[in-house]
Amino acid sequence: MSIKQYESYKVNELGHLTIGGIDTVDLAKHYDTPLYVYDVTRIRQNARIFKDALKTLGVRGQIAYASKAFSTIAMLQIIKQEGLSLDVVSTGELYTAIRAGFPKEKIHLHGNNKTREEFSMAVEEDIGCVVLDNFHDITLLENELGDTQHMDVLMRVTPGVASHTHQYIMTGHEDSKFGFDLFNGQADEAFTRLVSHSNIHLKGLHCHLGSQLTDSSSYTQASARLFKKIRQWHEETGYEPKVMNFGGGFGIQYTDQDPLVRYEEMIASLINDVRGRVKALDIPFPEIWLEPGRAIVGNAGLTLYSVGAIKHLPNIRTYVSVDGGMTDNIRPALYNADYHGVVANKAAKKTSSTVSIAGKCCESGDMLIDELTVPETEPGDILAVYSTGAYGFSMANNYNRFPKPAVVFVEEGRDQLVVRRESLDDIIKNDLSYE
Numbered sequence: 065m066s067i068k069q070y071e072s073y074k075v076n077e078l079g080h081l082t083i084g085g086i087d088t089v090d091l092a093k094h095y096d097t098p099l100y101v102y103d104v105t106r107i108r109q110n111a112r113i114f115k116d117a118l119k120t121l122g123v124r125g126q127i128a129y130a131s132k133a134f135s136t137i138a139m140l141q142i143i144k145q146e147g148l149s150l151d152v153v154s155t156g157e158l159y160t161a162i163r164a165g166f167p168k169e170k171i172h173l174h175g176n177n178k179t180r181e182e183f184s185m186a187v188e189e190d191i192g193c194v195v196l197d198n199f200h201d202i203t204l205l206e207n208e209l210g211d212t213q214h215m216d217v218l219m220r221v222t223p224g225v226a227s228h229t230h231q232y233i234m235t236g237h238e239d240s241k242f243g244f245d246l247f248n249g250q251a252d253e254a255f256t257r258l259v260s261h262s263n264i265h266l267k268g269l270h271c272h273l274g275s276q277l278t279d280s281s282s283y284t285q286a287s288a289r290l291f292k293k294i295r296q297w298h299e300e301t302g303y304e305p306k307v308m309n310f311g312g313g314f315g316i317q318y319t320d321q322d323p324l325v326r327y328e329e330m331i332a333s334l335i336n337d338v339r340g341r342v343k344a345l346d347i348p349f350p351e352i353w354l355e356p357g358r359a360i361v362g363n364a365g366l367t368l369y370s371v372g373a374i375k376h377l378p379n380i381r382t383y384v385s386v387d388g389g390m391t392d393n394i395r396p397a398l399y400n401a402d403y404h405g406v407v408a409n410k411a412a413k414k415t416s417s418t419v420s421i422a423g424k425c426c427e428s429g430d431m432l433i434d435e436l437t438v439p440e441t442e443p444g445d446i447l448a449v450y451s452t453g454a455y456g457f458s459m460a461n462n463y464n465r466f467p468k469p470a471v472v473f474v475e476e477g478r479d480q481l482v483v484r485r486e487s488l489d490d491i492i493k494n495d496l497s498y499e
């Protein structure tokens with residue numbers, strides 16, 4: 065099952081946009097703007113698409129939600145309820161998981177420059193797996209493990225696959241800061257160091273190819289390269305991977321221009337490829353692990369803003385400014401990400417003009433949507449920007465000392481605040497006077 069982008073957004077009898085059955089204009093009035101709103105039903109549906117895909121294919125494995133996409137205690141409680149595993153990349157993400165009561169054995173630690181503190185916390189909390197990225201990682205983990213302690217690890221490799229996505233979200237190509245290079249000797253050296261280690265148990269390989277991928281070609285190319293290396297190691301040492309982790313990267317529809325991504329088909333095509341390679345090698349079928357982030361939360365969230373200043377530049381453009389911007393959604397400024405939206409209190413009205421949605425930060429690049437067709441719009445209108453659920457809140461910042469917005473979850477006609485709006489006192493809470 066694939067869920068169409070705007071399926072959970074409806075228009076009620078007042079002509080207002082609703083999400084998860086709740087009037088977004090009421091939400092904006094009650095919780096103020098800017099406001100992140102998540103449809104929990106949608107998060108659960110997305111999680112189930114991935115879990116069911118493995119189940120339907122009869123494959124053992126783990127779907128680990130990449131919590132960098134959106135990590136809060138309430139969110140991780142839902143991921144726990146849905147039975148997914150979790151990928152964390154910092155003590156902050158790990159701490160959030162622990163405070164959310166997430167099963168530690170289902171937590172995987174990532175990162176291209178893990179610190180001693182991160183390893184120390186991972187070992188102390190006895191998490192399920194560490195994904196080793198480089199030789200420094202191996203040394204730090206060796207130092208951290210006492211004589212009697214063990215850690216399951218995957219080795220992250222860069223398979224040299226250039227996926228068709230923005231340069232900043234491309235990670236599987238050779239010139240990348242992530243992982244051991246697969247074919248220049250690095251991966252071989254790491255493998256030799258790890259394969260018969262007394263405390264570190266090498267369960268398999270990991271790769272992550274980039275984000276916003278919309279078909280399976282990058283995954284199957286990566287599979288070919290990873291198994292080429294596995295064949296070599298199998299012939300040399302008899303090694304059989306227990307786990308093959310192909311990372312995240314499953315794209316979503318941000319706008320009508322983006323294709324509808326069928327995750328179950330992408331996964332089936334990858335598994336099919338792996339089946340052939342495993343058969344050719346005559347080794348047991350490994351567990352398949354995947355790490356979707358964006359695909360779990362991206363289209364489950366929207367952001368509500370209040371419209372303020374409107375500037376008409378005849379024959380150039382009309383700027384409609386809202387009360388947020390690159391502080392709550394940096395993706396358009398960072399990598400030209402496209403978004404779509406609607407004037408939530410006029411969702412049933414005919415659109416009459418094309419405008420540009422501007423943020424309120426002191427940067428010309430703080431634009432949220434380049435071209436959006438809207439009805440007659442005025443200050444006080446509520447603008448909903450769709451599909452902001454991934455990498456919006458998690459990349460939010462306090463530029464211009466704007467407090468970070470609140471987060472509200474809606475499910476089955478109920479809304480609940482799950483992250484409080486930052487106050488002005490929060491903004492200065494770590495500032496100290498200079499005596």
Ligand SMILES: Cc1ncc(COP(=O)(O)O)c(C=O)c1O
Binds near residue numbers: 132174274454
């Ligand atoms: C190692 C790893 N896994 C998973 C993800 C999640 O990617 P996405 O949100 O595109 O699924 C990322 C994103 O940066 C990542 O670096």
